[in-house]
Amino acid sequence: MSIGNVETDLDSPALDWTKGDRHITVVDTSNYRVVKTIDMRARLNAFGRNDLSNAVRPAVFSPDFGKLYFQVSFFNGLVEYDVATDKVTRVKTLPKNPATSDDRTTYVNDSRHHGLSMSPDGSKLCVAGTMDDYTTVVDRASLQEGPLVPASKPYWATVSGDGRDCVISESGADQITAIDFATGQKVVSVPVGDHPQRVRLAHVPAGWTSPAG
Numbered sequence: 001m002s003i004g005n006v007e008t009d010l011d012s013p014a015l016d017w018t019k020g021d022r023h024i025t026v027v028d029t030s031n032y033r034v035v036k037t038i039d040m041r042a043r044l045n046a047f048g049r050n051d052l053s054n055a056v057r058p059a060v061f062s063p064d065f066g067k068l069y070f071q072v073s074f075f076n077g078l079v080e081y082d083v084a085t086d087k088v089t090r091v092k093t094l095p096k097n098p099a100t101s102d103d104r105t106t107y108v109n110d111s112r113h114h115g116l117s118m119s120p121d122g123s124k125l126c127v128a129g130t131m132d133d134y135t136t137v138v139d140r141a142s143l144q145e146g147p148l149v150p151a152s153k154p155y156w157a158t159v160s161g162d163g164r165d166c167v168i169s170e171s172g173a174d175q176i177t178a179i180d181f182a183t184g185q186k187v188v189s190v191p192v193g194d195h196p197q198r199v200r201l202a203h204v205p206a207g208w209t210s211p212a213g
Contacts (some may be wrong), residue, residue, distance in 0.1 A: 126166030146184030
């Protein structure tokens, strides 16, 4: 995903052209050759959403790889893209936190919502509402959001090892938080140190200990 220039304050929609080239690049992993380049600008326009940025942020495929769900700069919501037809099929706007400013220059690196994961069975999406200070689990069939779980600047989302929970980084609270995919409710928060941003899952063998020294 190429999101363009996010370090400037030229964030007005009228100055969108200053953000540079933004596209998805598909690469053959056997030879690292570019197979396809997708600019979402034309697809979003065809869906009637020329107001949305074409800078694709976090994205996740459905289990069958038929749908791609993604977030874009400055937008509190997500987009559904059908891979086979090469078309945007649905756009979901999620609630705005009244405390969030409409001043785009206050958004971190052009993010409004930044963090997206999917339950292993493909039925639920977990959305990190970064600048709106919440996380919510969205039903994939209806795109109806669940409870808005308060979170301090959540900046990433992944899936727990057992697949039951969405795990987010709360960069503003120095902790990670697990949210149950089934209920949409918070399970637990764990302090992890200063400003967690990306969350990656790792597996440590049972009985593992660090080497001496």
